Amino acid sequence: MKFMIATVAVFAATAAALKITEPKEKAQWDLSQTNTIKWDHVDSDPETFQLVLVNHKTGGEESFTIEDKVKTSDGEYKLTNFVAAPGATYSIKAYGTEKTNNGQLAESQTFNVTKSGVAATTTTGTATAKPTSSGTPASSSGAAPSETSNAATALGVTFGVAGPLAAVFALLF
Template identity: 35%
Template sequence: MRCATALYLSFIASAFAYRVTSPSEAKGWTTSGPQTLTWERVDTDPENFTVVLTNEDRGILPTDEFLAALVDGTKLTLQVNPPSGGWPTGESFRVNFVRDAEHTDTILAQSSEFDIKESTSTTSSGTSSHSSTTKTATGTTTAPTNTAGSNANTSPAPSSSDDSSSTPPGSNAALPSLNIQLRLVSVFALLGLFLA
């Protein structure tokens, strides 16, 4: 009876060709946010499956975690969000593709064993250095603008001195008319002498 069951299960496994390519023994997951899941398939594979995280060591993972349901198998990649309690850490994890949440014993594919490690990401320091660079750039842009503004304010000064230098020729322009009047007075005085 066991022999017949084993043959039946091997026949079912060979009928499907889903193959998990990542995570793998060479490249596992970390505890930092969503993780990448990739796979291969053939046209005879079911279009959808459910993703389950499992570990034989129940001290690390007490119960299997459902990571995604009704996944579109044709996409060949998926960003898997962490479980509600966050990613567990440790060794010998596996990802199973199962038929659905009610048929977890129908395994369509299984990854090789992989590790989930603590993340050592330090993105905050990179952001702060970038913002300080931006501030410096803004400061340098402002400086030339202020300098240009001060030059624009000082430029009218020569024109005011030009106006003051043009004033004396205006006052000298009244001298010829005064000379003409003096000549006319002297001419009338001479005529008066002749007529007398």
């Protein structure tokens, strides 16, 4: 009897772990606008995790890192101006990045991307993502994938410190 109660308790704890609740099945996302990713979590989930947009297209998955250290307790993440080709085979995956809690934690239902965001540009070139095609974590140990960052984060990477300084000077003159 004690074994059965312990088994039920373990199953209940596992079933209540991190769960992505939005986007919902067949949702329509315009990535040039703001979209909200939502999740439910329990105390045993990691403090942070990695969010990844995955295109389950024919011929293999393409994965795009959204954010590396999303705070689990926030319960949602606002995704704005993200570059990805329109299609009906997308999902959001959450990966644990801690030593004791790594690998895929959760996956949303499949949804549609109706419009891509716009890649940030500079006078020296264009900042665009180069997705991986593996669809699996970067190592067999279950670690989170290490895809190339997207336009959502490219502004900081492309411009570095010069971007904010240029904005300040543009406001002054």
